[in-house]
Amino acid sequence: MSNTENLNVLQSTQTVIHEALKRLGYSDDMYELLKEPLRVLTVRIPVRMDDGKVKVFTGYRAQHNDAVGPTKGGVRFHPGVTEDEVKALSIWMSLKCGISDLPYGGGKGGIICDPREMSFRELERLSRGYVRAISQLVGPAKDIPAPDVMTNSQIMAWMMDEYSRIREYDSPGFITGKPIVLGGSHGRETATAKGVTLMIDKALQKKSIPLQDARVIIQGFGNAGSYLAKFMHEAGARVIGISDVHGALYNPDGLDIEYLLDRRDSFGGVTNLFKNTLTNKEILEQDCDILVPAAIENQITSENADRIKASIIVEAANGPTTLEATKTLTDKGVLIVPDVLASSGGVIVSYFEWVQNNQGYYWTEEEVHAKLQIVMEKSFENVYNVHSTRGVDMRLAAYMVGVRKMAEASRFRGWI
């Protein structure tokens, strides 16, 4: 990594927002409004642990901009959560909603904790405590949470139940990513990965590479990464590398994806069952056609960008590539499908879930997939079009498309 490289994801996203607004002709007042969330709540959540002691956890909920509509975005449980990270994640949610033309602004939450070291009941108490702490700020017409790193449909179910108890009426539209029996949508669990497969298809078409036998490496084997491996394998691509927090597996002839899916734990860990693994950094530099970071931020930096051999990078993770690395890779001719476009499948199907909850009428998985495909293919073309006609990299193009709706909505409301 160069000495000057900025790994603060909030500052990096502010740099691109500023540039996007300038290119669209907005004044610096608009940047002042959009560079930070409108609201950030920090909460302290006391939880009675199984040993009888009380542990107090810190959590956040950031609401970036609600000019377009209620804010929307996941909740992450991770030991590395910081306030700046949650703020950046809420801005990225605004951009995803803008690119996908959803009637939302961006929100995001996080709790500093390690669910891998907590029991089922401790996790339940933490999830319910978080909802009690943020309940004034959230709601089906205010701010709608969803799953993200190390949270899942069970956690969404506890959160929905707690919110419904507080409000004293059933509130399925308060949260998305719920189990199907509690008003979850078909296709939400696989939506992020489905969206990434659609973006891989589009990127392959632009590069004239056939999907059949295309070599894919995926960093992260959780919700996003493992379903993506499954879909790529089923579509006839060759998944030659996967990784998780412990390490990486690599086989140029293709990995046994079905076996790996069967053996993975509920936090997306599997490589610890094997000897002779690579590190999760080394896997990024192996020869392949498509590289999909699907884990955490700042994985592709100026330190390794030069050694990356993929010709297509599709960012399933939020914020996996630094701005310096984006420039190096773009200069090398790598086609990057940026996070705010590539990983929007999750929030798009969350929107469908919320719509189904509001109308009380539910769609089949085929209907959900067909609607997802329409939205994401249109988003790709919009971003690619700005990239080619304005001569800007794909990340800046995506920000230019994503920021416009909230900027206009803020202007019409008279905020600027």
Ligand SMILES: NC(=O)C1=CN([C@@H]2O[C@H](COP(=O)(O)OP(=O)(O)OC[C@H]3O[C@@H](n4cnc5c(N)ncnc54)[C@H](O)[C@@H]3O)[C@@H](O)[C@H]2O)C=CC1
């Ligand atoms: N779950 C969702 O609906 C969405 C997730 N995303 C993003 O996708 C990324 C992954 O999220 P999920 O799959 O939901 O999380 P998850 O918690 O289900 O899985 C995370 C995976 O990353 C691995 N991991 C963690 N640290 C790592 C490291 N340093 N190197 C390699 N692997 C590492 C874990 O072992 C696990 O396999 C995150 O950036 C998240 O924000 C984006 C949009 C929606």
Ligand SMILES: O=C(O)CCC(=O)C(=O)O
């Ligand atoms: O499904 C949602 O509402 C949000 C998903 C999310 O947190 C993300 O796209 O990063």
